[in-house]
Amino acid sequence: MAGMQFGIFSVGDVTPDPLTGVAPSEVERIRAMVTIAKKAEEVGLDVFATGEHHNPPFVPSSPTTLLGYIAGQTERLILSTSTTLITTNDPVKIAEDFSMLQHLAGGRVDLMLGRGNTGPVYPWFGQDIRDAIPLTVEHYGLLRRLWREKVVDWSGKYRTPLQGFTLAPQPLDGVPPFVWHGSIRTPEVAEIAAYYGDGFFANHIFWPPSHTRRMVQLYRERFEHYGHGSGDQAIVGLGGHVFMRPNSQDAVAEFRPYFDNAPVYGHGPSLEEFAAQTPLTVGSPQQVIDRTLGFRNYAGDYQRQFFLLDHAGLPLKTVLEQLDLLGEQVIPVLRKEFQVGRSQHVPDAPTHESLVRTKTAGRNPQKSRPADRGNSHDQVDSHQWRIAPAFLDSIVG
């Protein structure tokens, strides 16, 4: 799995098929997500990520339960999230859940953090959306410590203090899961990702390339500013959004009713307008390949490409056919082509194995990261890197 990772991210929406008016039941949708994840492994994809939602019409309220179940039925697939809500979840519970999942999945776990933009959800978990930004900073600061320090004393504004807390189970091999920070539109996310030297995932699919270019560029600049390496060594992921048939006209005709009625962008711009303004590609596998390879022109060499396939009421059968096309015709070409001209010092996508390797390969303490400078006892985090393998050391923490 050297170089880039390719995967799918699912919102987990229960949407009626516009052709039949029939929506799957919750159990059908949940089981479909499992089937889709297993299919993703079968066709050679690297990652499956699920959203987290706490209100209808969405089903995945408990991502690590879903991912743990999928982990038990897969061998190779990395299980991730898109996104895990850092605001409304207790950081202690996030640390526990993902630590546990790491052990069960043999390390095939990472996660993407997000704020959550649904105001009413916050009070269901004792929080307030007006505090979303400081809440994110405080919760994530604690989460990092829980995964990196054996005994944690902590106090903050948004949860009760911790006195002599030890996480159980400890992260697998002493290596926390890699963290991505996912952003749809806000630059703060790029800043926090850069500050900690974490991955930055641009949702990408609802925005023109100019917006994504600006966000990724900002992240790379700030990553370098905070001393994690050069900008082109920052860890970038992008969303993508495709519908394919061997014949592109067939793809457009089949996808149009789903596009026109989709919950997010339906009843708005036409499919053609949306496809021109955003990364949405509806057409042949070759068109998807060409479009996706073009992302590099404005994002630079990057590490992870996700595709959104199961949404808007598309039948499971259709989604599985999309996965076949993706796995057979698109991903093998993308894997090869993205390597062409890729600079040697651009890191591969981080995996548990790579993080463990870097951790055990020895450390070269040079200077601590700004985030952890305040903590003179923290030997684990005090590393700096200039070349790709050493770069990952700091993430290992």
Added chain:
Amino acid sequence: MIELRPLGHAIIDAMLTGLANAELEFAFETVANADGLIAVTPAFNVSYSGLFKSFFDVLPQETLYDMPVLIAATGGTERHSLVLEHALRPMFSYLHAIVAPTGVYAATNDFGAHGGSVGLAERISKAANDFARLLRACGNRTRRDAFTEDLTEMQRLLTAASKPSEDATVED
């Protein structure tokens, strides 16, 4: 000059999806880079037109901050002229624009066949002179950038969060 009618579809699409197409984005940029704005709407049902309001609903936040604005409206009769004071002025005040004290309202009488437009021309001249004075007084405008402002706040929070704590207990 930005005509809203050709942007009608784009404005509604932006409202539904949050995505502004290139033409609408260009209009946003034009407004954002202006030193002042003259905003004109027909009076519909005791207020500005829905299209006029929709444009400002999708215009990125902070765009009109500190911007001198001259408000103007047209209507079937001068009995609706207070639409300027009761609808346009509060909205632009809310958006933190600097609204010129003198607005322009033009009714059917002003366009009538009996030379009524002389009054309108005078009112336009007076409003224009007032607006020019306001623009000069306000001087060069610094464009606010929500993108950068959000970032500054995040940097402050992150730095504050990583201040050395007195009682850090860490074991590896």
